[in-house]
Amino acid sequence: MIHMIQRAEDQAAELAMSAYRAAVADGQLPQADIQRAPVEIPKDPKNGDFTTTFALAATKALRIPPRNVAQILLNYLKLDGSYFASAEIAGPGFLNFRLNKDWYRDVLAAVESEGEAYGTSDNLKGQKIMVEFVSANPTGPMHMGNARGGVLGDTLAAVLQACGADVTREFYVNDAGHQIDKFAQSIEARYLQIIKGKDAVPFPEDGYQGDDIRELAQTYYDRHGEDLLGADVQVRRDTLARFGLDINLPKMKSDLERYKIHYDQWFFESTLHKSGFVKETVDKLTARGYTYEKEGALWLKTAEILTALYRRAGKTDKEIEKLDLKDDVLRRANGFYTYFAGDIAYHRNKFEIRGFDRVINVWGADHHGHVARLKAALDALGLDGTGRLDIVLMQLVKLLRDGEVVRMSKRTGKAISLSDLLDEVPVDAARWFFNSKPDTQMDFDLGLAVREDSENPIYYVEYAHARICSLLRNMKSEGMAVPKVKDVDFTLLTGETEEALMRQISQFCEVIRLSARDYDPSHINRYLVELAGCFHRFYTVCRIKGEEAHIAQARLKLADCTRVVLENGLRLIGVDAPEKM
């Protein structure tokens, strides 16, 4: 659990600060309120491994030109016993640090001792987090957006876990409400059409038109015949809805499992209604004075709650007025609770009953209008939705083939479903491509995903791994095993490509941290491509086989550590690391 980047960064900051304090003590620099020296990693390695912008940032407070500040700091800098070999002034006043052998050795030592755990941390230790994702309507097949949401949610959960959080993956099943009624009535109509003939039974105007509904009706008919023909309408619909869900849900589950997505919990909306939790939650809002009745319906004072919230956030009344905030119905005039009411109860359950510290929902961008009001409702319940509920909105997916937008499957003529996609594209390619930055609209190119060449970055990364495995096999057959760090002479790893590779290895933990912080696990993909690139460059320049034994061993160790990190990274995003390709 050693973050090598963090350690070096902290050390550079401390060195700069103690140099500053020493300079102040000597009267060389004026006293100012500076807590910590800002440290960054320069984009260009020519500018050192770490840099502090202390002099630039402090120039105003100190009233001294930045280069002069930097020069005085440098005079007082003591690098003995640190991870740094040297420091120098550059540009307008950057103070650049260069790492020494001790640090590189400690990086590989961390990989060696932590193995599969290398990259994990305890940044989020003790936090109980739920990631709810996909939660597609069980009334029909899942679409492309669900594939992206599935991969994103699952990978995000993995990243949070790697940061030490206690993570639950959950699928919320909307098995109640209007949508399900429509589902029931649609199957019912198809069922009755089978018995009485197509023209004898009208199909509901807003019913589900899809063939999957016909198939459900047919399957029911095949198994149970006409037994529902004379049944009570409500019984008939309930039975058919139940029947449909019992077929659809396992199908969804298995489709998601093809994507290597496994849930800890499938949570049924209906349980919230049956147990009275929805009613109780709405009553609680009423008791707190956040509801009113109008035209027979019960409304939530969304506008009022949000107005108070926005005022506290510093918005002016004029700005708030422009937003034209509206209230929301919780209980319809017909006595039924809305989806929104159920959703409030559901999230109250997450926080209050199950005690999650933080809840993350992965939603399609088309639901963004619901973010503010759900948080507001939770705030009204005293559950701090604003602070503890995070919604990751992901933009929709556009499916392409040879640059053309694909809407329908050529084979089936229907919208392309999750399993259709996997029939055409390897799972790992799908996992790789869908793990992209959530807030950019994404093109998924079917042609590219199946290509096994350099245009497809996943093969670039996998190839690096396979190459290392092959190398290890070769060396093993020649009798050379991977040495322990304590037996490696690090003064032999001084090449540019060797150091670049070690630095890249050291950044893994930081990348996971950033992925968790930004809710964007695609940082991992980019990191892995870069890591693979560092390795390929190293491999081109540095030979192992046939080199002098100590050099060969040191390089072999470096290659093996690279392999471990590639595996850890690929595992995190749910992609296999092949030993041969």
Place this chain on the structure above:
RNA sequence: GCGCCCGUAGCUCAGUUGGAUAGAGCGUUAGACUCCGACUCUAAAGGCCGCUGGUUCGAAUCCAGUCGGGCGUACCA
């Protein structure tokens, strides 16, 4: 109308919360295998970071406008 997201190389995208000469990959062009896997590597060309102002030592990044694209604005879920 109002709100949210996105405009960066021909294409697909990065840019670690304001830092140095804006970076990759693909594509294009020119090179590198008697040698551990060439599914690789090296180099070149390619940019008013949509546009206009502002904030400051310093802006692709923050603020205000503006123009494009996507999405939303239900007693649907």
